[in-house]
Amino acid sequence: MSTTTTGASSDAAQRERDVVGSVATGLLVGGERVEGGDGRTIDVVDPSTEEVLASVADATPEDGQRALAAAAAAQGEWGRTPPRERGEVLRRAWELVTARVDDLALLMTLEMGKSLAESRAEIAYAAEFFRWFSEEAVRVDGRWSTSPDGATRLLTMRQPVGPCLFVTPWNFPMAMGTRKIAPAVAAGCTMVVKPASQTPLTMSALADVLAEAGLPAGVLNVVTTSRTGEVVEPIVRDGRLRKLSFTGSTPVGRTLVEQSAQQLLRTSMELGGNAPFLVFDDADLDAAVDGAMLAKMRNVGEACTSANRFHVQRGVLEEFTRRLTERMAALVVGRGTEDGVDVGPLIDERQRGKVEELVGDAVDGGARVLTGGERTGGRGYFYAPTVLADVPASARLLREEVFGPVAPVVAFDTEEEGVAQANDTEYGLVSYVYTRDVGRALRVCEQVETGMVGLNQGVVSNPAAPFGGVKQSGFGREGGREGIDEYLETKYVGMTI
Structure with missing residues (x-):
């Protein structure tokens, strides 16, 4: 960064x-x-x-x-x-x-x-x-x-x-x-x-x-x-x-x-939302990382559609996490009016404080900070783009909307486990699914409990499509x-x- x-x-x-x-x-x-x-x-x-x-x-x-x-x-x-x-x-x-x-x-x-x-x-x-x-x-x-x-x-x-x-x-x-x-x-x-x-x-x-x-x-x-x-x-x-x-x-x-x-x-x-981003072993990793950056960092992560948690099948966990961390660390943080800036400030001190609190809770529970994890800059409500690994199941940011530039990564083994992790939330606005298996794509899209699904794409918002959620969303x-x-x-x- x-x-x-x-x-x-x-x-x-x-x-x-x-x-x-x-x-x-x-x-x-x-x-x-x-x-x-x-x-x-x-x-x-x-x-x-x-x-x-x-x-x-x-x-x-x-x-x-x-x-x-x-x-x-x-x-x-x-x-x-x-x-x-x-x-x-x-x-x-x-x-x-x-x-x-x-x-x-x-x-x-x-x-x-x-x-x-x-x-x-x-x-x-x-x-x-x-x-x-x-x-x-x-x-x-x-x-x-x-x-x-x-x-x-x-x-x-x-x-x-x-x-x-x-x-x-x-x-x-x-x-x-x-x-x-x-x-x-x-x-x-x-x-x-x-x-x-x-x-x-x-x-x-x-x-x-x-x-x-x-x-x-x-x-x-x-x-x-x-x-x-x-x-x-x-x-x-x-x-x-x-x-x-x-x-x-x-x-x-x-x-x-x-x-x-x-x-x-x-x-x-x-x-509110708590969007899961599912990456299966057979996913196109280049496309998955590109989609992850869009789904996570659009609007500095301050979006109800923002990917809130990344569930990655164990076979591609290390490689996906490495690539995501490199991309997040390379982002330029600064005033949005300046040339070359990728990430602006959060909206106010209250929001930055909430992001800090959620990251701190995850780290206290054993999560590792791979990049970011701190305030940055002098004036302004800036927070560094952050990737967390080994995030414990008890971490609040897996249940609460982060609304900031923080990407917690969690492993899963089977398709059923991945879907269960994705659905383990009271919210149901959007989910993201990356796989090249057509059968798996249809199964998972049917099973995830959200009003919208981004299948191999990191942005779902489109004026020609119905936007909305289920459950507490x-x-x-x-x-x-x-x-x-x-x-x-x-x-x-x-x-x-």
Whole structure:
């Protein structure tokens, strides 16, 4: 591992200030930018320097209610908008985001920390949800059929659910927004978005893009707040809200589901993960190591889809571990805006402390650090890419989501043992399987208890595919043809003719 500490040039620093300064910092309610009701603000911190980038409005519960009122007021007219018009708004938004990828990527890197290359990749991925659902908007259909007795006709239609609340996380500040906003717009739903307080600037910039693309006032409302529970709970319990979608931790998801039960809301929950990465003796090791680097180090390991634990069959254990360690040790750690940087900082000191704690627990139990295992750099929340061997079964990081650049390696002997290790978790978001045996591939893909499987590939996220998990990783699907279903109700009409 190497570290870069190069400071930004004066021109680069000025461009950073210009990009941050171009972003609106007020709440977006009914198409208007407003300050929070009590005038408080939230500091947005660059995790690579620990310096304040900007301050945004800190909403009160009353601000949240005003945002919901704006969404409810806009619902009727927006729900009647022709599907082609809704699709064209999304298509224009895709074009605008794609054209502004450099500025948006820099903004994301400054507030979240990932490298510019990764930010550009996220912008491209996020924009694709706009393009995908612009095409799905005109494909919402129903059916007409004759009842079995021939006496009546059965008409089925699909209509927008209604006003939605989206609570999005800090790790993918644009993609987790577009993955929810795009299908809601396509279906004809209005919404209130509550982005993470660590990364609100990207969502604010995205809201302005959608307004420029022609999204009417009140359809999208953005509420930034440090008082998440105080602001969100009254919205969830309000009868005007009809849909809740949350991406974040499982404990918070459980709380929101409990709160949503009072109004019997439609809910989608994309929660925690503990992804196993299975490497069998017959795997293509070059492909497996490449996939491992993608699955582990995407977004500095701060992803719910990140490979959390590596289960490697004993015949290839030594060679796979050696190659993985070499690749991890060669990564360049530094500020994401600098050339050549592979790994940026973690989001904040709390997250770095959690990673340290989990690694320390594993080492105390007998694990060996092959590379990394420590903080690095001066300022900023940096942690060295880490590989651990001889990880004991009792280690917490085999059960808990690491959300950092740490790869624990565990051996297994038989296919059955590998699958059992993979399934030994309460979570079930994604798993990764590397094998060249077609029969084994199908068996294992059927047996692993996850909503998604990466078979001989280290990235599963795709706007054209349904994203979601099982068990304690949540329910509902985002993306694919299934994604728009989360925002549509089915109405049946019986007719005598």
